[in-house]
Amino acid sequence: MRDNVTDLLALLRVAREGSFTKAAAQLGVSQPALSRTITKLESRLGVQLLTRSTRSVAPTEAGARLIDSIGPHFDGIESGLNELSELSGMPAGSLRITSMEHATQLVLAPAALQLMTDYPGIKVEINDSYALVDIVAERFDAGIRLGAQLAQDMISMPIGRDFRMALVAAPAYLEHRAKPLTPQDLTEHACINLRQPTSGGLWGWPFAKNGREIRVRADGHLVSNNIWLMRDFVRAGAGLGYFPEHLVEQDLAQGRLVRLMEDWTGTVTGYHLYYPSRRQHKPAFRLLLDALREQSGR
Numbered sequence: 001m002r003d004n005v006t007d008l009l010a011l012l013r014v015a016r017e018g019s020f021t022k023a024a025a026q027l028g029v030s031q032p033a034l035s036r037t038i039t040k041l042e043s044r045l046g047v048q049l050l051t052r053s054t055r056s057v058a059p060t061e062a063g064a065r066l067i068d069s070i071g072p073h074f075d076g077i078e079s080g081l082n083e084l085s086e087l088s089g090m091p092a093g094s095l096r097i098t099s100m101e102h103a104t105q106l107v108l109a110p111a112a113l114q115l116m117t118d119y120p121g122i123k124v125e126i127n128d129s130y131a132l133v134d135i136v137a138e139r140f141d142a143g144i145r146l147g148a149q150l151a152q153d154m155i156s157m158p159i160g161r162d163f164r165m166a167l168v169a170a171p172a173y174l175e176h177r178a179k180p181l182t183p184q185d186l187t188e189h190a191c192i193n194l195r196q197p198t199s200g201g202l203w204g205w206p207f208a209k210n211g212r213e214i215r216v217r218a219d220g221h222l223v224s225n226n227i228w229l230m231r232d233f234v235r236a237g238a239g240l241g242y243f244p245e246h247l248v249e250q251d252l253a254q255g256r257l258v259r260l261m262e263d264w265t266g267t268v269t270g271y272h273l274y275y276p277s278r279r280q281h282k283p284a285f286r287l288l289l290d291a292l293r294e295q296s297g298r
Contacts, residue, residue, distance in 0.1 A: 100130055142288075177189065192222045192223075192234055
């Protein structure tokens with residue numbers, strides 16, 4: 001019986017990670033040993049539970065049925081143990097958060113660092129991605145995205161104020177080019193763009209002036225999903241960039257970048273934490289909520 005429980009836990013981990021390598025790292029065993037464990041479990045049960053390829057691992061129909069049946073029970077056990085840790089005065093447990101690199105640096109990382117410092121028994125995993133992630137299917141406890149991107153069936157909590165944007169360029173880029181004065185002028189410039197992985201399109205730059213709002217999808221030579229890389233290219237004179245104001249304020253103060261079209265400055269809705277309304281949250285998650293509220297001053 002004990003072997004079955006251990007092997008079923010291994011099966012759950014592999015299925016949820018979609019990878020023997022990742023699951024083995026989390027379980028503290030070698031990948032070959034974990035593969036042998038699953039093979040023995042399949043042999044014992046007389047049915048294939050996982051389909052394996054060089055790139056991915058996924059449950060078979062039988063495996064999916066078994067995982068759907070046993071998963072909630074193991075989750076309940078983990079939740080019960082976490083509740084006991086709270087009563088002991090030493091909260092413990094693991095949290096998985098999907099975020100965006102900018103949101104992580106701005107609000108999540110400071111809150112997570114404080115949480116782990118105050119409660120050494122809590123582990124935090126942060127997965128940065130611009131894609132809109134199904135946190136239930138991907139087994140995340142919560143996600144952080146811009147408020148306008150949130151799904152309707154989620155509880156959301158603002159964890160940051162709305163922020164102003166800044167259109168910027170390096171002095172070297174402007175040496176032989178006229179400064180843009182209106183959004184329409186951007187068609188004459190190389191604009192460094194952000195690719196939205198969920199829709200596949202380029203992020204439209206929001207501008208506003210005297211109550212008029214406009215979104216611009218300008219052309220350019222570089223598209224990326226890494227905001228820090230984009231800023232590096234703008235600093236190097238490769239084109240115009242549109243960033244949260246605080247992300248470039250030091251560059252502006254030191255003259256590495258020049259601000260453009262300030263009278264057309266747009267505003268972007270601040271970051272929100274979102275999570276399923278129907279989930280019973282573990283003590284570690286409630287502590288994270290408190291840390292984020294304190295971090296954002298709410």
